[in-house]
Amino acid sequence: MSTLADEKHDPADDRLLTDQLFDQLSEAIVMGTFAPGSKLSEPRLAAQYGVSRGPVREAIRRLEERKLVTSAPRQGVRVVVPTPEDALELFTIREVLEGLAARHAADNATDAEIEDLRTMLAGHRQALSKPDAMVYWQATANSDFHFMVARIGRNQHLFDLLCGEYYTLFRLYRMRHRIVPGRAQRALAEHERIVEAIADRDAELSELLMRRHIASARTGLINQATA
Amino acid sequence: MSTLADEKHDPADDRLLTDQLFDQLSEAIVMGTFAPGSKLSEPRLAAQYGVSRGPVREAIRRLEERKLVTSAPRQGVRVVVPTPEDALELFTIREVLEGLAARHAADNATDAEIEDLRTMLAGHRQALSKPDAMVYWQATANSDFHFMVARIGRNQHLFDLLCGEYYTLFRLYRMRHRIVPGRAQRALAEHERIVEAIADRDAELSELLMRRHIASARTGLINQATA
DNA sequence: ACGCTCAAATCTGTCGACAGAATTGACGTT
DNA sequence: AACGTCAATTCTGTCGACAGATTTGAGCGT
Numbered sequence: 285m286s287t288l289a290d291e292k293h294d295p296a297d298d299r300l301l302t303d304q305l306f307d308q309l310s311e312a313i314v315m316g317t318f319a320p321g322s323k324l325s326e327p328r329l330a331a332q333y334g335v336s337r338g339p340v341r342e343a344i345r346r347l348e349e350r351k352l353v354t355s356a357p358r359q360g361v362r363v364v365v366p367t368p369e370d371a372l373e374l375f376t377i378r379e380v381l382e383g384l385a386a387r388h389a390a391d392n393a394t395d396a397e398i399e400d401l402r403t404m405l406a407g408h409r410q411a412l413s414k415p416d417a418m419v420y421w422q423a424t425a426n427s428d429f430h431f432m433v434a435r436i437g438r439n440q441h442l443f444d445l446l447c448g449e450y451y452t453l454f455r456l457y458r459m460r461h462r463i464v465p466g467r468a469q470r471a472l473a474e475h476e477r478i479v480e481a482i483a484d485r486d487a488e489l490s491e492l493l494m495r496r497h498i499a500s501a502r503t504g505l506i507n508q509a510t511a
Numbered sequence: 512m513s514t515l516a517d518e519k520h521d522p523a524d525d526r527l528l529t530d531q532l533f534d535q536l537s538e539a540i541v542m543g544t545f546a547p548g549s550k551l552s553e554p555r556l557a558a559q560y561g562v563s564r565g566p567v568r569e570a571i572r573r574l575e576e577r578k579l580v581t582s583a584p585r586q587g588v589r590v591v592v593p594t595p596e597d598a599l600e601l602f603t604i605r606e607v608l609e610g611l612a613a614r615h616a617a618d619n620a621t622d623a624e625i626e627d628l629r630t631m632l633a634g635h636r637q638a639l640s641k642p643d644a645m646v647y648w649q650a651t652a653n654s655d656f657h658f659m660v661a662r663i664g665r666n667q668h669l670f671d672l673l674c675g676e677y678y679t680l681f682r683l684y685r686m687r688h689r690i691v692p693g694r695a696q697r698a699l700a701e702h703e704r705i706v707e708a709i710a711d712r713d714a715e716l717s718e719l720l721m722r723r724h725i726a727s728a729r730t731g732l733i734n735q736a737t738a
Numbered sequence: 739a740c741g742c743t744c745a746a747a748t749c750t751g752t753c754g755a756c757a758g759a760a761t762t763g764a765c766g767t768t
Numbered sequence: 769a770a771c772g773t774c775a776a777t778t779c780t781g782t783c784g785a786c787a788g789a790t791t792t793g794a795g796c797g798t
Contacts, residue, residue: 373668441600
């Protein structure tokens with residue numbers, strides 16, 4: 285049992301209880317530790333994590349803002365139940381936003397940033413040839429790429445939206461997308477083409493390829509959902 | 512002094528204190544009652560509205576999620592200071608999202624919904640010919656149109672984003688955009704052309720016109736900011 | 739006058755408590 | 769065995785309190 289209170293005296297871990305709780309609860313929801321539709325009781329979570337209800341409430345309210353739980357007044361909150369319709373809606377939004385980010389990345393990337401992108405993808409390609417490649421891909425590589433493109437796009441609000449507010453929700457739906465064999469390989473190839481378009485400062489092509497890349501992921505998601 | 516506690520026993524007003532506070536604080540920020548950059552003290556607000564710090568904290572945390580205040584740990588929160596850069600970023604995001612909504616509206620609108628759109632615009636046109644037209648426009652007409660298009664688009668997450676999470680922030684920046692003479696007239700004409708494109712089920716044109724419409728508003732905003 | 743020091747005042751983060759509403763579950767009815 | 773009732777339990781929304789950190793500002797030295 286890892287109560288937060290026990291670790292609280294570590295000076296390096298000075299984050300607020302609410303933030304730690306939000307991270308842990310988010311992770312638990314994405315990983316399925318809390319079943320979709322199950323109720324989250326404030327007193328129970330408070331006891332479980334060794335804190336009072338105050339921080340738990342604040343963390344839950346943030347989960348609510350991020351659409352990871354649904355809340356009915358005076359009836360508590362329940363873990364969101366992901367539906368294929370939600371997935372379609374979210375990936376449609378993500379398609380235009382990531383496309384926008386890629387376009388701006390092509391317009392704004394410095395030579396050093398393009399070098400960083402290529403270095404990162406080279407690392408991903410190497411990692412993909414090893415065992416446990418899928419785990420690595422799902423856990424870090426995919427996010428790394430999209431994070432970096434969003435950052436290079438130099439729109440702070442867009443970055444916050446893609447890599448902050450919506451990040452966990454996207455991850456929740458991606459997690460349901462059991463990796464079909466070869467999907468990671470294909471995704472990496474798509475990443476590489478996007479980076480080349482950015483390196484060419486071809487904003488229009490960068491946006492097109494990124495949108496196609498997201499649409500491809502969306503198709504995999506929907507097909508699986510209806511299968 | 513309108514404390515919330517006094518009105519609490521009205522059975523019709525059963526909303527949670529946090530929600531009421533969030534609305535009132537949002538409004539105060541948009542209207543400039545709280546100056547940009549000024550600090551929001553929890554005890555002071557609690558006393559002012561006649562409630563305890565709990566609901567005030569939750570309302571403030573929601574303001575933070577919505578980017579209406581910035582927060583530094585253990586230093587409280589300050590009302591966001593709108594910059595031209597922020598405005599540009601936000602309207603760039605809004606452009607692709609509203610364009611997406613318009614495209615989907617054209618794909619999904621029923622005959623009845625198109626009739627509703629036309630009826631609404633007819634009302635707006637009539638209202639614009641009367642005195643106080645600007646106030647009416649800024650307060651309701653503009654939002655009405657964008658709300659309805661987003662709703663007809665039938666993407667619940669997109670609707671929530673445009674008409675919920677980002678609504679007040681967009682309003683904050685629009686409020687700084689003192690209405691240039693004739694802007695409301697021109698905006699209404701643009702709305703009318705968008706509705707005709709939707710009525711023709713021309714998704715591509717609907718998206719194009721909506722994006723141009725937002726871009727036009729953005730240009731006005733930026734020009735004024737740099738003036 | 740200006741800057742520094744340090745104590746007073748204020749505020750944030752966290753906790754525990756209570757009232758009323760909602761949920762659960764035992765019990766009796768059909 | 770299914771259903772409705774009602775009391776016991778649990779939970780949410782709200783409040784007040786406290787410790788430690790931060791900010792304020794009075795007093796002092798220069």
